[in-house]
Amino acid sequence: MEKPVIATASLAGCFGCHMSLLDIDERILDLIELVDFNKSPINDIKEFARECDIGLIEGGCCLDENVHVLKDFRNHCRILVSVGECAIMGGLPAMRNGISVRECLEEAYLNGPSVRNYNENKILPNDEELPVLLNRVYPCHEVVKIDYFLPGCPPDADLLWRALTALLNNRKMDLPYEVFKFD
Amino acid sequence: MEESISSILDRYNHDVYRLMDILIDVQSDQGFIGDQAIARIAEDLGISKADVEQTRSFYHFFSKKPTGKYSIYLNTSVNACMMGRDAVARTFEVEAGIPFNSVTRDGLIGLFDTSCIGMSDQEPAAIINGKIFPNLTPFRVKELIRDIRAGKSMEELVVEGYGDGQNSNPDIRAVVSNNIRKIGPVLDPDYKPGEVIRKKLPAMTPQQVIDEMKRSNIRGRGGAGFPTGMKWEICRKTESDEKYIICNADEGEPGTFKDRVILTERPKLLLEGMVVAAYAIGARQGILYIRHEYKYLKIYLEKLIEGAHKRNLMGKNIAGIEGFDFDVRIQFGAGSYVCGEESALIESAEGKRGEPRDKPPFPVEKGYLDKPTVVNNVETFCSAVKVLLNGADWYRSFGTTDSTGTKVLSISGDCRYPGVYEVEWGFSVNDICGMAGADDVIAVQVGGPSGSLVGPSDFDRILCYADLSTGGSLIIFNHTRDLLQDVVLNFTSFFIEESCGSCSTCRIMPVILRNKLLKILNARGAKSDISEMLEWAAILKASRCGLGQTAANPIITSIQNFRHLYDQKVRGEVRYDSGFDLTQATQEAIAATGRYTAVD
Incomplete structure (x- = not known):
């Protein structure tokens, strides 16, 4: 039988969730036995080469590019999973949600102490190559349908392992309290 | 100011448990409750400024900033909207030259929204400096603003004469009608x-x-x-x-x-x-x-x-x-x-x-x-x-076995005789509609927003504690009403406005539900949205009080009794639509950075 295929992406996140995935230690060898990876920063495959079974999304959407990537994942993955606080609720990046985009940009490029005296022409970056900020940071499920949510910041390696193996083996997820507690 | 606050504090014996009365008097005396007043009250009562501030900030009629020499609070309830609130509100804005929830630059007129003011049988109604002005029309609004600008007193603003019964008592002198039927x-x-x-x-x-x-x-x-x-x-x-x-x-x-x-x-x-x-x-x-x-x-x-x-x-x-x-x-x-x-x-x-x-x-x-x-x-x-x-x-000897005695009903909406009716428990919704002179009825809201929206198939149900329980509010809707847009959306907004914010369920879920409802009304709804609303609304039961627990009732009962209205509005072939709009979401940043503008 063909191995199930996994794809992963980090949107507006810190890669911490991906680190946590690597944190399953030597079980990663088991995982590679079980699955193939397609588009993912782990193997640096940039474009979907095939349809995937599971997509793992870290981070929410703060740019138009995030939205395109997320929609691409939805189109290519049978099951899409929000992994971690940022994908589920917006996380730290969403702290800007109470502040207008203009104010954010002005603080970052005009008024912040590190740029105040260096941006003589008062330019807010506007090259067409640059992605565009969204009006606020959106959790993934506000953009596309998400099938599962794995909480944590980052989610515990055991949580990821248990969830993934359950999905791969078509079992009910067994997620005891220990893999959810964060203190 | 110092003097008047002192005398207000004296009036209530510097009793911290009378803070409401103190704030009410300061508000009506000075038109607002500023930081200075708060500091003074806190010091006098021996409590922290935050204690005074949190009471002040809780109530709709307390204001931190002046609300205008004439503070106009226009009702936003379903009944007001049904009776032409929109035209009245627009006229207020045009005549006063300001949008709602602001005060004219000269400090003369303040326009504010307010939740139901208990005048559902004579809407649209506004409260101006504590006085009720029912049955407003755009014409009457023009008159009011003209008279206010001409410097007339509150008494002189009244041209409609005082209401029936005790409403014309010299101690009341209200334009309100009793409408006892x-x-x-x-x-x-x-x-x-x-x-x-x-x-x-x-x-x-x-x-x-x-x-x-x-x-x-x-x-x-x-x-x-x-x-x-x-x-x-x-x-x-x-x-x-x-x-x-x-x-x-x-x-x-x-x-x-x-x-x-x-x-x-x-x-x-x-x-x-x-x-x-x-x-x-x-x-x-x-x-x-x-x-x-x-x-x-x-x-x-x-x-x-x-x-x-x-x-x-x-x-x-x-x-x-x-x-x-x-x-x-x-x-x-x-x-x-x-x-x-x-x-x-x-x-x-x-x-x-x-x-x-x-x-x-x-x-x-x-x-x-x-x-x-x-x-x-x-x-x-x-x-x-x-x-x-x-x-x-x-x-x-009155009423039914489980619901004895009589009930005083407040009947409003699309009927010839809105008003107050004291009836025995045990009448059906049909009886009530007949009694109030309503003959084109597509729905009745029994028990207010926290009650249920019932349709014709339930009209033979009985008003009593065992069947259709009600605190007395019955609002009748005829075929000209869009139940989702005019009724359910209004009620849901009401609960959002009135939540005390203590329980996160009640603070957040009604907003989420309203967004979903808006999505459906804006033709972006999918079938899954309807079932999700029902599923998610259940979490409100975890709220501490009846407001939170019933905040989704307008949505739940309208889905139960008027499912076809939702089905008509969602797109059958779409299984899921998050409602996300990329164009709208990027507008702000594009405007801020000036992208996609003509390059010379």
């Missing part, structure tokens, strides 16, 4: 108030009063329907040096206005009921908690209480009963629906934010100032008097 045994005008206190009470022990109440099977008229006799008995049996009677006249459920009419036309009966209850449980102090919107009745009611003292129906050794002392004070709210919940009402009467308490303990054990307290609805007290006057058997 049907009088039953409880509101019977032939009764001479005081008779029960004078003739019945001296011959009965408190326990006998409670027994009679229990035998009558009377249940609370506010909506929850708790057996009144039992409530009184538990309170009587709870040992304490002080006990309190509170009358809940904070009717804020949109579509309800019967207490307004009782307070206007039968206030003596109500006060007598409070005295009866005080006798039964052994209370010496009572509070009549009235919503801020009815403040125009203040002087009238205060004089009645004074009069009761003179006639020995209140005060010391009432009706010659040795040691039976009882006095009532009036407590006004300051604009908060959740204060209709009894424990929130108690918090508010203690001068705090009107946030519901955790229960148990219930107020009958730990209520006002942590003493055993009976909180009953206006109508319950009135009915109690009649139970004692004519006996429990007489009372039980």
